Amino acid sequence: MVKIERFEVEQWMDTYETTPGVLNLAETCAASISVNDLVDLCEDENAPGPLTLSTKMTYGAILGSHNLRKRVASLFDKASTSPISEQSVLITQGAIAANFLAFYSLVGPGDHVICVYPTYQQLYTVPGSLGAEVSLWKLKEEDNYIPDVKELEALVKTNTKLIVINNPNNPTGSTTPKSVLEEIVAFAKARGIIILSDEVYSPLYHSLPPGQDAPPSILALGYDKTIATGSMSKAFALAGLRLGWVASRDSAIIEAIASARDYTAISVSQLDDQVATYALSQSVLPSLLKRNTALASTNLELLSAFVERYSSVCSWVKPTAGTTALIQFRKKGVPVDDADFALDLLGKTKVLFVPGSLCFGQGKDFKGCVRMGYACGTEVLQEGLKQLEGYVEEHLL
Known part of the structure; x- marks a missing residue:
């Protein structure tokens, strides 16, 4: 029997995000919008609507509709001299399915996988459950959680099949710049190693330092054995569609994933496909x-002001992208027990965080840290920070 580790962050969210009156600062999607909101964002009053209600509800296009795959492909064109085609894109039930199918198709017993850490637990737990050996590529606070490519030499093995990265990073909100991505690609290309880049928070590169450009997708850097995954959930505020994608220039990789996908889903919902196609149209996407x-960007500055005000008890590396931050809380200079802290905070204030050591540190790293999602509605964040301020004043100072 396959050994499945507890998916701690999802278990935590499942248990607590429906708490009555919750101020959900654990949510990682940009504040969700409705289909009506999406229509209001459309800049072309003559554009067709998001749904064609006369369409018969068959399985639809098995790999995803032509228009949707074409529009997803166009998301990867930035900084690329060779745009990818729709044949390089496969539509899935969210990025979580895209990642799973990539692992299921490509790794197994006898393989070795290198994965950045911290990151979304799926990215290292699933390869391990499939029998692969996994080495964690630990990101350091002093490096602003940007990968140090020199460390790959000590991690790589003769059987390394896959290097897994996450850009922007969850939970830290860090950005791996283009120069580092190019180093990773050069390292992998010299050894024939596949790179999987979870880009589910792209393109929310909202707070980069002056002079630093947003990095391109891993697919734009001239190496065919690269895979990018993404979805409509985080950066596009449409988690309810449950629609994502996996893309690669290597046709053999896409064919293998498509073959594995036959065992998990025939196709995505035609309704989801239609709404996603509309959202990614040039009439809607820019707005x-x-x-x-x-x-x-607005909410991050509100959170930054809070962290600065209470710097005696909390600290972070300020995010540059995405929707999440990793913040450490201390009492009398000692990191709090983050799980107890999160539960006590929830009970006293209704503010929900995700404990870092439990959900991202395998119970040992990131003591005292919580992951916070700050791209909720601004009024929700303001009220949550107000409640958190009262808690800090009473219990941590």
């Missing part, structure tokens, strides 16, 4: 991303 980028 949708402008809305979500502005929301994340």
